[in-house]
Amino acid sequence: MITLTIAVFLLKSIAIAQFKCATPTVNSSHVVTQSAQSIQGGQISPMIAAQPDGSYTINVYFHIIRTTAGTGGVNAANLPTLATILTNAYSPMNIKIVNAGFDYINNSTYINFTDSQFAALTAVNNQANAINVYLLYNNPTEYGGKTNAVPGHSIVIANQYAITPVVAHEIGHALNLWHTFHGQEPGGCAELANGSNCTTCGDYICDTPADPYTGGPYFSNGNCVYTGPAGYNPDVTNFMCYSAPPCLTHFTSGQGTRMRNALLNESVLQPVILSISGAPAFCSSQVYTVSNLVAGETVTWSVSQSGIVSLATSGNQVTATKVTQGFVTLTATINGSVTVTMNISTYPSLTSLSATMSGTCSNGYQTWYLAPTPNMAGATNWHWTVDNPSSGTYIIQSPNSQNTYVTVSGGGGVSVTYTDLCGETSHKDGVTIYSPCGRTNAIVAFPNPATNQLTVTNDNIVAPGDTKTALTPGSYTDYSVLLYNDKGNVLRSASNSKGNKAIVLDVSQISNGRYYLHVKQGKDLIEKQIVIQH
Numbered sequence: 001m002i003t004l005t006i007a008v009f010l011l012k013s014i015a016i017a018q019f020k021c022a023t024p025t026v027n028s029s030h031v032v033t034q035s036a037q038s039i040q041g042g043q044i045s046p047m048i049a050a051q052p053d054g055s056y057t058i059n060v061y062f063h064i065i066r067t068t069a070g071t072g073g074v075n076a077a078n079l080p081t082l083a084t085i086l087t088n089a090y091s092p093m094n095i096k097i098v099n100a101g102f103d104y105i106n107n108s109t110y111i112n113f114t115d116s117q118f119a120a121l122t123a124v125n126n127q128a129n130a131i132n133v134y135l136l137y138n139n140p141t142e143y144g145g146k147t148n149a150v151p152g153h154s155i156v157i158a159n160q161y162a163i164t165p166v167v168a169h170e171i172g173h174a175l176n177l178w179h180t181f182h183g184q185e186p187g188g189c190a191e192l193a194n195g196s197n198c199t200t201c202g203d204y205i206c207d208t209p210a211d212p213y214t215g216g217p218y219f220s221n222g223n224c225v226y227t228g229p230a231g232y233n234p235d236v237t238n239f240m241c242y243s244a245p246p247c248l249t250h251f252t253s254g255q256g257t258r259m260r261n262a263l264l265n266e267s268v269l270q271p272v273i274l275s276i277s278g279a280p281a282f283c284s285s286q287v288y289t290v291s292n293l294v295a296g297e298t299v300t301w302s303v304s305q306s307g308i309v310s311l312a313t314s315g316n317q318v319t320a321t322k323v324t325q326g327f328v329t330l331t332a333t334i335n336g337s338v339t340v341t342m343n344i345s346t347y348p349s350l351t352s353l354s355a356t357m358s359g360t361c362s363n364g365y366q367t368w369y370l371a372p373t374p375n376m377a378g379a380t381n382w383h384w385t386v387d388n389p390s391s392g393t394y395i396i397q398s399p400n401s402q403n404t405y406v407t408v409s410g411g412g413g414v415s416v417t418y419t420d421l422c423g424e425t426s427h428k429d430g431v432t433i434y435s436p437c438g439r440t441n442a443i444v445a446f447p448n449p450a451t452n453q454l455t456v457t458n459d460n461i462v463a464p465g466d467t468k469t470a471l472t473p474g475s476y477t478d479y480s481v482l483l484y485n486d487k488g489n490v491l492r493s494a495s496n497s498k499g500n501k502a503i504v505l506d507v508s509q510i511s512n513g514r515y516y517l518h519v520k521q522g523k524d525l526i527e528k529q530i531v532i533q534h
Contacts, residue, residue, distance in 0.1 A: 021242070022115065022143035023150060023173045025185040048273045048291075049264065052329065055094040056263045057274040057340045059130035059294050060086065060171065062102035065113070065121075065137040070106045074135040074162045082163050089168040089239060093256035095175075095263070098274065098338045100130045100294040111137040113156070118146065122154035129271050129292040131155065131174050135162045147173035151266050165248035169239050175269070176262035177255055178203040180234060180241045181211035193231045205254040209234050213242055276332055276342040281375035283346065283422035285321040290332045290340060297334055304329040308346060322346040325424070348418065348426035351375045358405060358448070361437030362528065365393075365444040367407045368433045370414065378421040387413030387430060395455070397447045405447035409435045443479070443519050443526050449533040452508040456481050456519060457501050479521040481505070483530065486514065507532050 050056055062082070066073035083099040090097050105124050110117060113136050126132050132154045139158045147170045148154040155170045183190040183202040191202025191210040198206035211234035219226050219236045224247035226236050236243040239251055251259075263269050271292055278288035290299050293316060301311055301318040308326035312319045320330065325347040332340045353372045370384075384399045384406075392410015406414055411434025418426050445456045458479050480495040481503055492505045510532050519526040 020143040020145075021169065021173075021179070022146040023152075023170065024148075025178075025182065025187050047264070047267070047270050048275050050094075050260065051275075051341045052343045053094070053341070054260075055096055056260060057096040057098060057334070057338055058263070058269075058272045059098050059100040059127070059274060059292065059297075061100040061127040061130035061132050061294060063125060063132060063134045064102060064104050065110050065135065066104055066106050067111055067137070068106055068108040070104065072111070073104070073137050074159060076102060078163045082167060085163070085165060086168055086171065089165065089251065090171075093251050093259060095256070095259060096338050098297070098334050100127070100335075101296050105134075113138055113140050115140065115142045115146070118148070118156060121156065122148060126154060127294050129294050131171060131272050133157060133167060133171075135159070145170045147171075149268075150174075150178060151176040151262050151268055153268060153272065161245065164245040165239060166245050169248060172240050172251070172255070172259070175259040176266065177205075177240050177251075177258060179211075179213075180208045180238055181213035183210075184212065184214050203240065205252065205258060207252045207254040208238060208240070211235075211241060219243055219247070274332075274334060274340045276330060276340055278342070278344075279376070280343065280351075281345040281348070282320070283322060283348065283376060283420045283424065285319055286344070287317055287319050288330060288332075288342070288344075289317045290334070293334075298336065300333045300336070302331045302333070304331070309344070320344065322422075345375060348379070348420035348424055349375050350416075350426070350429040353416070353429055353431050355431045355433055361435070362444050362446075362448070364435060364437050365407050365409045365446070366433075366435040366437055367405055367446055367448060369403070369405055370416075370431065370433075371403045372416055372418075372429065374418060374420070374426070376420050379418040379426075381419035381425075382416060383418070384414060384416050387415055392435065395446055395457075406433060407444065407446040408433050409437075409444075411435060443521070445517055445519075445528050445530060448528075449531040450507050451532075451534055452506070454483070454505040454507050454517075454530060454532075456503045456505070456517070458496065458521070479503075479519055481520075482518045483507075484516045484518065486516075491515070508534075 062079055064073045064076060079102055083097065086097045103125055110121050113121065121134055122132065134156045136156060136159050139160050144158040144161045145166050146156050150173050152174045155174060157167055157170065179185065180203050182188045189201035191198055193210050195206060195210050202210055210232055212229050212232045224236055224243065226234055234241060237247050237249045239248045263273055273292060275291050276288050277291045279286050299316040301313055303309060303311065305328050307323055308328045309320040309323055327343065327345045327347060330342045330344050334340065350372045356369045358367045358369045382400055382402050384396050384404055386394045391412055392408060395407040396404055398404040413430045413432050415428045415430035417428050420426065443458055445454060478496060481493065482490050483492040483505060485491055491510055494503045494505060496503050512533050515530045515532060517528040517530050
């Protein structure tokens with residue numbers, strides 16, 4: 001057991017002599033950032049995303065332990081003060097705390113609580129959609145606070161620490177934070193004084209200085225100044241250190257990032273996050289609800305701008321009906337004070353437009369696959385166009401389909417519009433594509449993969465004064481094509497006629513697979529591999 005003895009001081013008229021935390025100290029498999037997890041080969045499956053401003057809103061529910069007769073325990077009138085302590089601690093981290101309510105556990109079995117009762121107590125009235133804080137009747141000798149796991153959802157707090165920053169400390173554990181001196185604990189890896197191993201040791205956070213705490217006092221009691229081993233400079237005002245409760249005042253930016261990443265990715269924390277459910281865009285009307293409410297929580301609804309939608313509330317739900325095209329922020333205010341937000345739109349637009357190179361360079365041309373995602377279901381009347389000014393040649397395979405291949409030499413913009421279910425046309429969204437290819441010859445075959453047709457084009461033209469052909473100068477030179485299977489059988493053949501640029505092969509009846517295209521132009525033979533995919 002790690003303990004810290006401090007001088008007796010007064011806080012909220014309570015004499016506090018020491019602060020001990022018994023949250024399990026296991027080796028962390030959790031990481032600080034998504035990029036770090038990706039580097040380590042981990043898989044991230046985001047669940048409830050952050051609100052538009054990057055914040056999260058979470059429920060915290062309080063349980064007050066009293067005698068069977070309903071006497072003693074923490075005074076419920078002090079809970080708003082505790083909620084304010086938590087709000088002040090977590091708001092700078094873009095985490096909003098909702099005081100989801102409280103209840104009494106009137107059971108004298110727990111008035112002399114010991115750690116052997118932790119599991120039993122934290123199972124009583126446990127709210128699935130909140131971090132549960134059990135405020136004890138007594139001050140157990142084992143510790144002042146404990147969280148069931150890192151991350152976790154159930155906390156016990158000694159009576160003398162009930163209305164202090166110790167609660168913020170324990171909720172920090174629930175949100176995946178370790179002690180700043182975690183490297184000195186069982187299962188930890190000691191962080192070097194210069195912090196050079198901060199991503200893999202200590203508390204795994206680089207903007208919390210290395211903390212050498214090993215069980216003895218390391219600050220000057222009463223003035224929150226570090227007086228421990230030389231060479232270290234731990235922050236004794238950080239919520240996650242072992243300092244006197246009045247010294248605990250803040251988290252760091254890195255701790256905030258770690259907590260928000262835990263809310264994004266840890267399944268144990270998903271039920272405590274309040275979020276708005278419903279389609280982000282609609283052309284007529286849409287119903288929205290707040291997910292993960294605790295029984296008894298109230299919701300009021302509003303929008304950031306009038307005249308775009310009208311709202312009709314029914315209990316904790318709201319129906320938004322389109323008035324005109326536009327974008328607004330929908331806000332749900334929980335229990336009259338804490339907000340949850342969502343951006344909604346009545347205007348058809350794209351949420352994303354991906355552009356991916358398909359295949360390799362072919363005679364100076366590059367094929368791209370373009371795939372837009374509309375913000376509303378049921379989009380029709382897709383229309384792809386080339387923006388001006390754009391250089392080179394563009395060949396749009398499916399100009400009236402949602403997804404299309406585009407083959408390009410040069411580069412520039414390609415844009416798309418569509419019609420939503422209300423018959424309104426979206427604004428133009430576009431993407432820039434280009435060919436990184438050096439032109440080795442002027443023959444190109446597209447699309448590749450091909451579905452129904454394979455088009456072969458020839459950019460070589462007859463030069464003025466060319467006496468080797470009867471074609472008019474400026475027309476395209478003669479060439480022919482043969483399409484083979486892997487057994488050498490000719491499946492399709494054709495030649496351009498009268499100096500035309502393109503040859504179109506019907507491949508709709510050819511099975512999926514790899515084939516070989518031979519293009520013959522004079523004495524030159526150009527070979528290309530073609531994929532047919534229906």
